[in-house]
Amino acid sequence: MSRVLDCFIMLLFFFCPLGEQLGTTPNIRDIVVGRCYNYMTLVNPGVRYDCEDIWMHFETAIFRQPSCNVTAEDYHQMFHYMTQDWPCHRSLFWSKTRPLMHSYAAVMPHLWTLEDTLVGFMFNDLIWCRQQDDTDFDFGACPDWSACENHPVYSLWRQASQNFAETACGNITVLLNGSISNAFSKRSMFGSVELDSLDPQRVHYVNIHVVASLMGPQIESCSQGSVVDLIRILQMRGFRWTCTDNDQMLMTLQCIQSQASCSLTNLKSMLLH
Numbered sequence: 001m002s003r004v005l006d007c008f009i010m011l012l013f014f015f016c017p018l019g020e021q022l023g024t025t026p027n028i029r030d031i032v033v034g035r036c037y038n039y040m041t042l043v044n045p046g047v048r049y050d051c052e053d054i055w056m057h058f059e060t061a062i063f064r065q066p067s068c069n070v071t072a073e074d075y076h077q078m079f080h081y082m083t084q085d086w087p088c089h090r091s092l093f094w095s096k097t098r099p100l101m102h103s104y105a106a107v108m109p110h111l112w113t114l115e116d117t118l119v120g121f122m123f124n125d126l127i128w129c130r131q132q133d134d135t136d137f138d139f140g141a142c143p144d145w146s147a148c149e150n151h152p153v154y155s156l157w158r159q160a161s162q163n164f165a166e167t168a169c170g171n172i173t174v175l176l177n178g179s180i181s182n183a184f185s186k187r188s189m190f191g192s193v194e195l196d197s198l199d200p201q202r203v204h205y206v207n208i209h210v211v212a213s214l215m216g217p218q219i220e221s222c223s224q225g226s227v228v229d230l231i232r233i234l235q236m237r238g239f240r241w242t243c244t245d246n247d248q249m250l251m252t253l254q255c256i257q258s259q260a261s262c263s264l265t266n267l268k269s270m271l272l273h
């Protein structure tokens, strides 16, 4: 998912590392249409999309409404031209574990995140909004995330996340952060949109990984904190599930990823917890 969206979610709890007044990403049209051609030519050859058509429906969705009034429904037409199927046992969901998710997805190439879908690939890290009184992008400034009921960027990711979860089938993987309280947050995209869109008839197992940062702290686990709430919700809805704390491969990946020295003793003590 996008860093922009991370920022939105972080804003609800902590702070936003991006400036609040960033405008629409410059050259957004070339970037979006270019990524679309890139996706169908190089990333996922074999799929066919009408990139210009997608762009047209994107613009229509943005320009129809004032910036704070773009709902997920406004993007329905656009999503209609971006439908995509993917095989079962591949979907990777995550919350507040973005860097780890990236290295995990790199070593487990069969796993797909939202960023690997066409819409995720095309709009990752971009910002957009309409000018106040004109049907053009506002490149100067976009409304504050928190000031908007229906922010155009948030609404797109909300719909994309819903579609991604609805299509998930077979075993799915969920990566949660054991070093924070509310590892499973009902206000995150996973907790507020994706979880509700998963279908227990299609999903065989929800395999949860709770992973603490290498240097700790270990605040939540499969048997502690909000993860327990998640498991209760899954059980209530008839999902089968597994939950693993500090999976060895995920800890080793963090070790490899960390610039600081990562002693074997550290790793062992983490794994023994």
Ligand SMILES: *[C@@H]1O[C@H](CO)[C@@H](O)[C@H](O)[C@H]1NC(C)=O
Pocket (backbone or CB within 6 Å): 065, 066, 069
């Ligand atoms: C916002 O969208 C709703 C539903 O599409 C519409 O009824 C309302 O008039 C819009 N508000 C503004 C200020 O455009």
Ligand SMILES: *[C@@H]1O[C@H](CO)[C@@H](O)[C@H](O)[C@H]1NC(C)=O
Pocket (backbone or CB within 6 Å): 096, 097, 098, 099, 100, 177, 178, 179, 180, 211, 212, 213, 214
């Ligand atoms: C957990 O969240 C903290 C705070 O956002 C972050 O610094 C850390 O890298 C995350 N840990 C993992 C394993 O993703």
Ligand SMILES: *[C@@H]1O[C@H](CO)[C@@H](O)[C@H](O)[C@H]1NC(C)=O
Pocket (backbone or CB within 6 Å): 089, 171, 204, 205, 207, 242
């Ligand atoms: C699905 O997950 C369950 C529980 O972890 C596991 O036993 C099974 O082998 C998995 N199936 C596939 C196809 O990965």
